[in-house]
Amino acid sequence: MLVHICCSVDSHFFLEKLQHDYPDEKLTGFFYDPNIHPYSEYQLRLLDVERSCKKLGIDLLEGEYDYENWLQAVRGLENEPEKGARCEVCFDKRFITSAKKALEIGENKITTTLLVSPLKSQEQLKRVGDAFHAKHGVEFIAVDYRSGGGTQDQSRVTKEEQLYRQDYCGCIFGLTMQRDQQDKLMDEMFSPISNATLPASIEERLAMYKRRMELEDAGVEYKIIREKFLNYRQLNFKVTEGKNKVLPAYALSYSTLPRKKAQGKIEFESQNVHYFNREEIKFISLDYFNELCQTQYQEIHELIFNPPSLEKELKIREIISGSNYDLSPIIVLKSLLDTKLDIYLDTKTYEDVKEKLIIL
Numbered sequence: 616m617l618v619h620i621c622c623s624v625d626s627h628f629f630l631e632k633l634q635h636d637y638p639d640e641k642l643t644g645f646f647y648d649p650n651i652h653p654y655s656e657y658q659l660r661l662l663d664v665e666r667s668c669k670k671l672g673i674d675l676l677e678g679e680y681d682y683e684n685w686l687q688a689v690r691g692l693e694n695e696p697e698k699g700a701r702c703e704v705c706f707d708k709r710f711i712t713s714a715k716k717a718l719e720i721g722e723n724k725i726t727t728t729l730l731v732s733p734l735k736s737q738e739q740l741k742r743v744g745d746a747f748h749a750k751h752g753v754e755f756i757a758v759d760y761r762s763g764g765g766t767q768d769q770s771r772v773t774k775e776e777q778l779y780r781q782d783y784c785g786c787i788f789g790l791t792m793q794r795d796q797q798d799k800l801m802d803e804m805f806s807p808i809s810n811a812t813l814p815a816s817i818e819e820r821l822a823m824y825k826r827r828m829e830l831e832d833a834g835v836e837y838k839i840i841r842e843k844f845l846n847y848r849q850l851n852f853k854v855t856e857g858k859n860k861v862l863p864a865y866a867l868s869y870s871t872l873p874r875k876k877a878q879g880k881i882e883f884e885s886q887n888v889h890y891f892n893r894e895e896i897k898f899i900s901l902d903y904f905n906e907l908c909q910t911q912y913q914e915i916h917e918l919i920f921n922p923p924s925l926e927k928e929l930k931i932r933e934i935i936s937g938s939n940y941d942l943s944p945i946i947v948l949k950s951l952l953d954t955k956l957d958i959y960l961d962t963k964t965y966e967d968v969k970e971k972l973i974i975l
């Protein structure tokens with residue numbers, strides 16, 4: 616039987632149950648989910664599915680990440696709610712490809728781990744699966760592992776196995792609606808030009824889940840815990856001299872400007888920190904930044920495209936402001952000017968939760 620897999624939280628429990636209920640069946644996992652966006656999230660879910668299948672001794676095949684085809688398939692249905700018409704097309708696409716894969720490897724039965732997801736309609740899945748059986752002759756096995764306490768058992772397994780728990784279904788359209796309803800920033804979609812790993816980003820999680828695989832291979836005991844913290848994203852930043860002359864500038868992380876705009880002049884300097892006459896803004900030169908950070912940036916562009924770690928930036932902020940909780944803008948310029956400057960800074964600071972790996 617070919618088992619289409621959407622994520623480890625659904626697949627680990629589901630595959631264990633299948634192994635128990637179909638002891639004579641050779642199960643092959645098939646990770647085919649081009650609906651998952653962004654690609655780093657796809658990689659993260661795949662990584663955890665690989666770990667889960669390895670633990671259960673199940674072979675795993677990876678389908679093609681044909682995201683553009685998937686987008687074409689759901690075109691016009693972008694604004695459909697979850698469990699609506701877009702999801703039906705999304706299931707269809709994944710079923711059809713899974714069924715073709717089943718035929719290709721000589722299997723005549725398929726099922727999907729989507730059947731255990733409380734967010735999915737079993738009826739909808741069954742309808743799509745049965746229609747497919749009638750047309751292509753590949754039998755859809757619609758097991759119900761949700762009722763009779765199944766959902767609770769699944770949560771227990773998820774916790775015991777420390778599986779990666781994503782908090783959205785997968786596609787950008789569902790995610791957009793979810794974040795709108797939650798009135799939450801869609802920070803999954805941030806991708807800085809510097810390629811820096813942002814706090815609590817998918818990239819940070821991906822690195823952590825890779826690390827846990829290394830620890831497991833080395834037999835080191837660990838736990839993944841959750842921590843509340845103040846997160847930050849920079850959406851837009853610019854410093855101009857006059858209205859139009861843009862100056863190369865870098866705003867340290869956690870720089871915030873509530874009104875997003877400030878106009879003024881540097882008023883005075885004390886111990887290499889230059890104080891602006893508006894909005895508690897501070898400026899430092901690139902040389903002083905290099906001194907504090909022990910770096911050798913020659914130009915601001917180098918700093919923009921290859922910034923130091925967040926930890927280093929926070930240390931600099933602490934040295935300059937004397938506080939861990941400072942949110943004032945700290946701006947680095949190649950050299951300081953005493954002319955009128957315009958600052959545009961659009962950011963978000965928000966309470967967030969991140970996962971952390973601790974060694975026991």
Ligand code: SF4
Nearest residue numbers: 702705784785786789
């Ligand atoms: S919400 Fe989930 S099932 Fe529905 S279209 Fe998006 S990824 Fe597919």
